[in-house]
Amino acid sequence: MNLKTGRPxxxxxxKELELSDFKDDSQIQKSRVNFLxxxxxxxxxKQYALDNRKTVTDVLTEMIDERLAxx
Numbered sequence: 001m002n003l004k005t006g007r008p009x010x011x012x013x014x015k016e017l018e019l020s021d022f023k024d025d026s027q028i029q030k031s032r033v034n035f036l037x038x039x040x041x042x043x044x045x046k047q048y049a050l051d052n053r054k055t056v057t058d059v060l061t062e063m064i065d066e067r068l069a070x071x
Contacts, residue, residue, distance in 0.1 A: 037045070049059045 045056060045059065049056045052059070054062075
């Protein structure tokens, strides 16, 4: 039997993953954008996103990317 002193809850196993193991430092910086939208338009936007199995953020980001690519 391998017995050790100390609190078992305080001992860390080196094989365990930590949150810092998943952190990606190479991510692109992002800025939050907030604006008001008429409720009817929002509902249509949300339905469009649901129909395409995407989030509203993904839909809006794609629309912005497409519009900026046209410039």
